Amino acid sequence: xxxxxxxxxxxxxxxxxxxxxxxxxxxxxxxxxxxxxxxxxxxxxxxxxxxxxxxxxxxxxxxxxxxxxxxxxxxxxxxxxxxxxxxxxxxxxxxxxxxxxxxxxxxxxxxxxxxxxxxxxxxxxxxxxxxxxxxxxxxxxxxxxxxxxxxxxxxxxxxxxxxxxxxxxxxxxxxxxxxxxxxxxxxxxxxxxxxxxxxxxxxxxxxxxxxxxxxxxxxxxxxxxxxxxxxxxxxxxxxxxxxxxxxxxxxxxxxxxxxxxxxxxxxxxxxxxxxxxxxxxxxxxxxxxxxxxxxxxxxxxxxxxxxxxxxxxxxxxxxxxxxxxxxxxxxxxxxxxxxxxxxx
Ligand code: OKP
Ligand code: ZN
Numbered sequence: 001x002x003x004x005x006x007x008x009x010x011x012x013x014x015x016x017x018x019x020x021x022x023x024x025x026x027x028x029x030x031x032x033x034x035x036x037x038x039x040x041x042x043x044x045x046x047x048x049x050x051x052x053x054x055x056x057x058x059x060x061x062x063x064x065x066x067x068x069x070x071x072x073x074x075x076x077x078x079x080x081x082x083x084x085x086x087x088x089x090x091x092x093x094x095x096x097x098x099x100x101x102x103x104x105x106x107x108x109x110x111x112x113x114x115x116x117x118x119x120x121x122x123x124x125x126x127x128x129x130x131x132x133x134x135x136x137x138x139x140x141x142x143x144x145x146x147x148x149x150x151x152x153x154x155x156x157x158x159x160x161x162x163x164x165x166x167x168x169x170x171x172x173x174x175x176x177x178x179x180x181x182x183x184x185x186x187x188x189x190x191x192x193x194x195x196x197x198x199x200x201x202x203x204x205x206x207x208x209x210x211x212x213x214x215x216x217x218x219x220x221x222x223x224x225x226x227x228x229x230x231x232x233x234x235x236x237x238x239x240x241x242x243x244x245x246x247x248x249x250x251x252x253x254x255x256x257x258x259x260x261x262x263x264x265x266x267x268x269x270x271x272x273x274x275x276x277x278x279x280x281x282x283x284x285x286x287x288x289x290x291x292x293x294x295x296x297x298x299x300x301x302x303x304x305x306x307x308x309x310x311x312x313x314x315x316x317x318x319x320x321x322x323x324x325x326x327x328x329x330x331x332x333x334x335x336x337x338x339x340x341x342x343x344x
Pocket of ligand 1: 197
């Protein structure tokens with residue numbers, strides 16, 4: 001399987017994440033990509049290619065123009081305002097505020113365009129997000145033109161990013177950008193299967209009222225885990241999109257057999273949809289050792305996951321989402337891709 005990777009994804013080198021009431025070194029680090037790449041290169045999986053630049057058009061096909069401009073200018077404006085730390089939201093158009101105006105100041109706009117507080121915007125954040133979506137686009141292009149599977153080593157991840165909001169370490173929704181790109185290239189039905197521990201609220205929101213992109217997600221129950229306000233089983237889509245969002249929330253500590261039985265249900269729904277392309281939002285934070293997640297996958301279970309997904313027999317693009325147990329991240333990712341290739 002071909003991997004797509006860009007060195008520019010390392011341009012995001014944030015120093016701070018708001019975690020458990022303290023500013024800590026972000027879990028979502030450039031080291032994650034380096035470790036996956038190192039492990040991939042020791043495996044027989046195949047070549048790693050760099051993407052070309054696809055520009056902003058595929059981003060603006062799913063994201064709001066004002067949002068994209070904000071991301072591009074935020075760091076410079078934050079610095080010009082003389083703030084010492086990294087750019088972080090600390091006020092929102094919350095439920096009890098009118099919230100009818102987009103403020104002028106960068107601090108006000110941060111709250112408008114953020115859905116969570118943990119994620120900072122820094123010097124290279126925009127450029128890394130651009131590289132990340134280019135990786136996704138190159139991977140999906142390869143699958144579209146060849147029918148062969150591909151892996152986009154995206155970073156920062158994307159699935160929490162909504163049409164006009166960042167958060168949960170995500171800025172551009174790489175999976176949504178890739179899926180829309182496939183639609184615009186003429187594929188009529190595209191499915192996104194999100195196996196990250198956290199619900200892909202952004203992907204869900206972007207396609208919520210659409211029947212052409214099926215979104216299926218298995219994740220930690222939002223009643224007790226991030227992102228808390230999305231990912232419930234009764235969120236099934238809106239209007240023409242009714243029935244084209246499918247959520248499988250599972251409690252923390254869920255056993256792998258239960259997770260895999262849920263995957264069987266998810267796969268039945270995916271097969272009924274008969275997608276011309278499958279995008280897998282691949283979060284390996286379902287690993288038992290993940291520091292911020294609570295599922296119980298062991299290293300070998302990731303091989304099983306890859307094998308099962310190959311049974312769908314669909315043109316498939318894997319895009320990297322989460323995974324924070326850095327010492328095992330390379331093995332876990334390569335295991336999924338190996339399992340898929342062995343059955344493909
Ligand atoms: C990004 B992705 C844990 C709080 C979680 C943000 C999690 C973002 C996950 N104490 N904060 O889905 O892997
Ligand atoms: Zn996650």
